[in-house]
Amino acid sequence: MDLEYSWKNHLRQCAEAGLERRLCPLQHSDGTHGIDADGRRIFIACSNDYLGLRFHPAVIGAGIEALQSSGSGSSGARAVTGAxxxxxxxxxxxxxxxxTESSxxxxxxxxxxxxxISTIASDxxxxxxxxxxxxSLIDGCRLSHAQTFTYPHRDWQTLENLLQKNFGKGHRFIVSDGVFSMDGTIAPLRDLLRLANxxxxxxxxxxxxxxGVLGENGHGILEHFSIAPQGRIIQLGTCSKALGSFGGFVCGTSSFTxxxxxxxxxxLCSTMLPPSTxxxxxxxxEILQREKHLVEKLKNLSHLTKAxxxxxxxxxxxxxxxxxxxxIGSEVRAQKIARCMYDRGILLREIRYPSVPLASARLRLTLCASYDEGEWLWMLSQLHLEMKKNGALPQ
Ligand SMILES: Cc1ncc(COP(=O)(O)O)c(C=O)c1O
Known part of the structure; x- marks a missing residue:
């Protein structure tokens, strides 16, 4: 079949099912609000900028200073000119x-x-x-050519069975999200570490x-479980969420990095992040460690939401x-609620296949320490109304 035809056919099917993905470009944003193409002020209920640091004056100032002193790009891979x-x-x-010793x-x-994953694990x-x-973890496993077993979500007993059956051959790696991005659940880290040992x-x-989210000081999942870093644990992360910036990192022993x-x-083969970033x-x-009230505010909002x-x-x-x-389950219903929320001036995107399995579509709210509590509660009440109106809750 002609490829161009097959793309168009797929797009037509999505449109007919009411499942076209439309991007929502905001002309301007201050982190918690944006202005859309029609000039409407939109409340953003789904960003990963958990601590609101994207617009912190000191963060912006540091970026501008580096931009001025070192230019807009890094000009090459780290091993070439990007160091x-x-x-x-x-x-x-x-x-x-x-x-950790290094990152x-x-x-x-x-x-x-x-x-x-693709570098340290292999055939x-x-x-x-x-x-x-x-x-990204799944793709790393695929690229590594190691034999990969998936275990049911957070099911360490099944994991243990799999480890038992495959003990004594090659190297073993247990790979898990800390906080699962589409579910908000947390990995059973103590059990995973016990099994790793x-x-x-x-x-x-x-x-x-x-x-920025877990642990008393927002240092992450190890702090949450009071687990000391150790050579066996490799910590992966990103600056694109609670740090409000961009770029990935890995932390472990010096020989690992x-x-x-x-x-x-x-x-080795990709241009390094820009100095401003x-x-x-x-x-x-630095601010995450200094302005402890941000992590606390996030936790208060979390309690409010649960209540x-x-x-x-x-x-x-x-x-x-x-x-x-x-x-929500139904893709169409989740999308309908998200569109109704947008009409009310709230950006809350539906998450659906292929990001999650078919028929498990959901609306994914994320908190930000910069939210005004009153406005967040207003957003929740609007969501409640739309869920009822669209049959996602009893009337
Ligand atoms: C659990 C998890 N890991 C990794 C990533 C990728 O991070 P980045 O956006 O910096 O590529 C994401 C982001 O969406 C994520 O949710």
Whole structure:
């Protein structure tokens, strides 16, 4: 079949089913609000900027200063011309916060996950991956050529069976999201670490949604579980969420990051992040540690949200902190509610196949420390109304 024809056919089918994906370009945004093409002020209820650092004056200031002193791009891969002072400073700050010997930056969190797994695991090795892991972890497993087993979501007993059956051959890697991006659930890290120790495996934990959110100080999933960093644990992450910036990172032992510097293709063969971006991320990291009220505010909003959901019989994962998926099921219904919310001036996108399995479409609310509590509660009440109106809750 002609390829152009098949693309058009697919798009027509999506349009007929009412499932066309429309992007919503905002002309201007201050983090919690944006102005749309019709000049309407839109409340943003689904950003990953958990601490509102994207518009923090000091973060913007650090970015501008680096832009002026070092230019708009980094001009090459790190191993060629892209080795800037700002990147090295950010790596030191990240490993200090994560309690590891070393860290290494990648262009994005996606590249960091793919780059790490595909470099340290290979043919003859075994990967054990949670069924709900992020696409970047899944793609890393695929590219590694290691034999990959998926275990049911957070089911460490099944994981243990798989480890038992594959003990004594090759290297073993347990790979899991820390906070699962589409569900808000948290990995059973203590059990995963116990199994990693028992079965001599490395534990790769993606803390993309944990940094700035989990733990008393927002240091992430290890702090949340009071687990000390150790050589067996590799911490993956991104600056694109709570740090309000951009770029991925991995933290572990010095020999681990040195090995990646020698062998990891997304590190070696892609242009380094711009200095303005790494400088902004480093400043955001500093603020996360200094302005402790931001993490507290996020947690207060989280309690408020849970209380609202409980009162209105809306189901949510108990352990959620900043991600609240509202399971709708039907793709069409989820999209309808999202469109009605937009008509009310609220941006809340539906998440649907292929990001999640078919018939498990959801609305994914995310919290931001910059929200005004009153406005957040207003948004929740509008959502409640639309859910009732569209048959997602009893009238
Ligand atoms: C769990 C998880 N890991 C990794 C990533 C990728 O991070 P980045 O956006 O920096 O590529 C995401 C982002 O969407 C994510 O949700």
């Amino acid at each position: 800037h002072f700002f990147a090295a400073a950010l790596e030191s700050a990240l490993s200090a916060l994560k309690g 290494l930056l990648y262009g994005t969190g996606y590249m960091g996950n793919v780059g790490t 003859g090795d075994f990967i054990f991956s949670d069924r709900k892991n992020h696409a 028992e079965y001599d495996a490395h534990l790769l934990i993606d803390d993309a949604h944990g940094l 040195a090995y990646l510097r020698q062998r990891s293709r997304p590190f 790494t400088a902004a991320s480093a400043k955001a990291l 609202f959901f409980s009162k209105n019989s809306i189901a949510f994962p108990e352990e959620s902190v900043a991600i609240f998926p509202i399971l």
